[in-house]
Amino acid sequence: MSSIAATQETTFEGAQDGVFVAEQMWPIRYQLYLVFVALAVGGWMGLGQALERVGVSMESFAGLESYYQGLSIHGVTLALVFTFSFANSLCSLLTIRGFGRPMASTMLLQGSFWTMLAGLVLGAIILLMNQATVLFTFYTPMEANPLFYLAAVFLVVSTWLTLANIIWTYRQWRADNPDERIPLVAFTTLTTYIMWGLASIGIAVEVVFFVLPWSLGIWDNTDPQLNRIFFWFTGHAIVYFWLLPAYISWYMCMPKQVGARLFSDGLTRMTFVLFLLFSIPTGLHHQYTDPGISATMKSIHLVLTFVIFFPSLITAFSIMAALESGGRARGGKGLFGWIFALPWGNPSVSAQLLAMLVFTLGGATGLINASMTVNLVVHNTAFIPGHFHLTVGTAVALTIMGVSYWFVPFMSGKKLFQPKLALAQGWLWALGVLTFSRGQISGGLEAMPRRTAIGEAAYELPGWELSNWLTAIGGVTMAVSGALFFLVIxxxxxxxxxxxxxxxxxxxxxxxxxxxxxxxxFDRIGQLTVIAVVLIIFAYLPTLISYLPATFESPGVKVW
Amino acid sequence: MSRTTLFVLLGIFAVVLIFGYTAVIPTNNEPRAVPTNTPGAAAGGGDEAGEGGDSSGAAAAGQSIYDAQCAACHTTDGSDSIGPTWQGLIGSEIALADGSTVVADEEYITESIRQPAAKVHDGFQPIMPVFELNDDDIASLIAFMQSLE
Structure with missing residues (x-):
């Protein structure tokens, strides 16, 4: 009895009959396909950027107007669409699985898909028309076409619809089960989305109250610095919204995939609670060099950033414990024998193991960024993209690929095509990103700026040539890996x-x-949310009070 | 996947990770071909230009400053970029954003470098930052502009 093809029928005859309803499964499935569309477009741009380092212009590579147009497409499709649609897709499925009931609202589930699609299509059109070459961060006073900001609204609203649906499903479940613990897998999706719901308030305020009216011409001028504060309110926590779906897979799925059990329910809940509480009051560590913000508040955010490293250390322990017990159950002996006994031949497992290994370096470089004095050395240099291609570009992206190796077969009912290619894909990506990021990190330490068309730079410093070649070789290797991924899918x-x-x-x-x-x-979700809000107020109210009054004096500029 | 294959792959991974991120690869640390600050540029340019008064030497010094600090926004091939092109700029009459016109003589160029917002070229955003170049550097830049025909 195939579980999967049943998505075309009235019920989904999987492990839990009647839970997977066909009209809820197609938006999950098609939202997963949007993940791949975004990866294809963004990845193609990424290849262009890597080649730009060694003299291939973005204009000739992809027929674009500039390097920065390609960079904007790369950032928006990968940082927003790729990650958001995966989170929506996987977390909706796991919420159903966790609560053992369909999502509360089919309309919200389908609405989430349609708004994501609308945001992707609208954003892509405006970006391809070169009307929004403002990069993923869209720093004002660079001014894009208002439809670009509207596209961003669609993308965020899509996640809010999923958030509302998860909360609604939880409340229905709670009404039926007043005394039970929240099922662990549903707890992880619920806390992830509540964290993101709070985090996204910053970008919502920025876009709805400042940027959109300004780009529509209702206001002539804007205050770039105030916009930046609101942007980074969301802008750091967003990385945990990218990361937590990967963590959910590592905690909830990987133990099963390696034949083990997760170590502790309590530690897992505590990890996700800590992310709910501390993901947001950390944004100022992106603004260490910004004027108008007191050093005291920057220091508080610094400390809180180090606090948020703690749940990742717990994760390292918990996942390693599960992997070790799985490896030993499979016959691994000695201090390290269990590592080799893990099912490395399973492409889903292997890709995620490699994602974890690369993530160790991503975490270490992240601590460097968060340290205020060291940050001054690497701020706005190529070191930063070197860091985040190890984190979101691999810990998250390679995990998404690894998850896809069971998710796509599960949703489509088809056996994975050419698993050996899928295996090679994971290794190529891991080796490619290590090379790529080595190039970017060393370039950054040699003062190479980020967000810059280095191939066309007016000057070059010693060490940049090696950096450029490593970046290009690593980037091409990742692109080959990406091509293998699409071949398999x-x-x-x-x-x-x-x-x-x-x-x-x-x-x-x-x-x-x-x-x-x-x-x-840990299950008092309402009280925990209140504590999270209090922490946000503690971290941001003094920042805003000391910054105000706002100075709306910057006219929009178009520098592309 | 055989155990040997796994050993080899993990070995490659470890080598790339450990040596890739710890190895110090010597780079050419000779004085940079392009100056990164103005006084250095003036000194280097002055040496190249000999004892001064050599217009081609001054133009070469000006080009060094141009490469380091101006080329991101100004072209020398006649095409406009973020700022106006320098080809044919010196001595030409240009329209300003306020509707008036001005001849781009040495005085105007000097003012535009030190107070970019004072007289903004029509059709360009008023986004040029202030460059606090000394008189010798500006003279070198003007010599370089004059060499662009």
């Missing part, structure tokens, strides 16, 4: 004849230390 969807064996979502059994040993307060 397209092959699975269109060429694979056999039905898949994956008929269940690989969510693990109860952890070794189950919910009975876990602190009940």
């Amino acid at each position: 397209v092959g699975t969807l269109f060429l694979s004849k056999e039905p898949t064996e994956i008929t269940e979502i690989p969510v693990g059994d109860e952890p070794v230390h189950g919910p009975k040993e876990s602190w009940a307060f």
Whole structure:
């Protein structure tokens, strides 16, 4: 009995009959396909940027007007669409799986897909028309076509619809189960989306109250610095909205995939609660060099940024414990033997293991960025993209690819096409990004600016040539890996004849230390949200008060 | 995946990770071909130009300053970029944003470098930053502009 093809029928006959309803499964499935569309477009631009380092202009590579147009497309499609649509897709599915009931609203689920599609199409049109070459950060006073900001609104609203749906589903479940612990997998999706709901307030305020009216001509001038404060309110927490779906896979699926059990229910809940509380009051560490913000507030955000590193250390422990027990259960012996006993031949597992290994370096470079004095050395240099291609560009992106190797078969009912190609894909990506980021990091330490067409730069400093070549070689390797990924996905969807064996979502059994040993307060979602809001007020109200009054004196500029 | 393959792949990964991120690769640390600050540019340019008064030497010094500090916004091939092109600029009559006109003589060029917002070229955004160049550097830049025919 195939679980999967049933998405075309009235019910989804998987592990839990009646839970996976066809009209809810197609928006999840098609939102997953938007992940791949965004990856294809953004990845193509990424290849162009890598080649730009060694003399291939973006104009000749992709027929664009400038390097910066390609960079804007790269950032928006990957940082917003690729990550958001994956989070919506996976978290909706796991919420259904976790609560053991369909999502509360089919309309919200489908609305989430349509708004994501609308945002992607509208954004792509405006970007391709060269009307929004303002990069993913859209710093004012650079002024894009208002439709670009409207596209960003669509993308964020799509995630809000999913947030509303997850909360609604939770409340329905709670009404039926007043005394039970929130199922762990649903707890992770719920806290992730509540965190993002709070985090996205900054970008919503910036766009709705400042940037959109200004770009529509209702206001002549804007205050770039105030806009930046609101942008980074969201702009750092957004990285956890990219990362947490990957963590959800690592916590909830990887133990099952390696034949182990998660170590602790309580530690897992605590990790996600810490992300809910501390992801947002950290944004000023992106603004260490900005004027108008007191050093005291910057220092507070610095400390809180180090606090938010703590749940990642817990994650390293928890995941490593699960992997070790899985490796030992599979016959691994000695201090390190369990590592080699892991199912490296499973492309979904192997890609995610490599994503974790690369992430260690991503975390280390992130601490460098967060340290105020060291940050001054690397601020706005190529070091930063070197760092975030190790984190979002690999820990998240390679995990998304690894998850896709079960997710696509699960949703399509087709067996994974050419698993060996999928295996090679993961390794190529990991080796490619290590090379790429080595180039960017060393370039940054040699004062190479970020967000800059280095191939056309008016000057070159010693060390940049090596940096450029490593960046280009690494970037091309990642692009080859990306091409293999699409070959596998397209092959699975269109060429694979056999039905898949994956008929269940690989969510693990109860952890070794189950919910009975876990602190009940972790499930007080409402109270935890209030604490998160208080922390945000503590971190941002003094910042805003000391900054005000705003100075709306900058006219819009178009520098492209 | 065989254990040997896994060992090899993990080995490559470890080598790239450890040596790639710790190895110090010597780079050419000779004095930079292009000056990064103005006094250095003036000194270097002065040496190249000999004892002064050599217009081609001054133009070469001006080009060094141009490459380092001006080329991001001004072209020398006649095409406008973020700022107006320098080809044919010196001595030409240009329209200003306020509707008046001015001859782009040495006085105007000097003012535009030190107070870019004073007289903005029509058709361009008033976004040029102030460059506090000394008189010798400006003279070199003007010599370089004059060499662009």
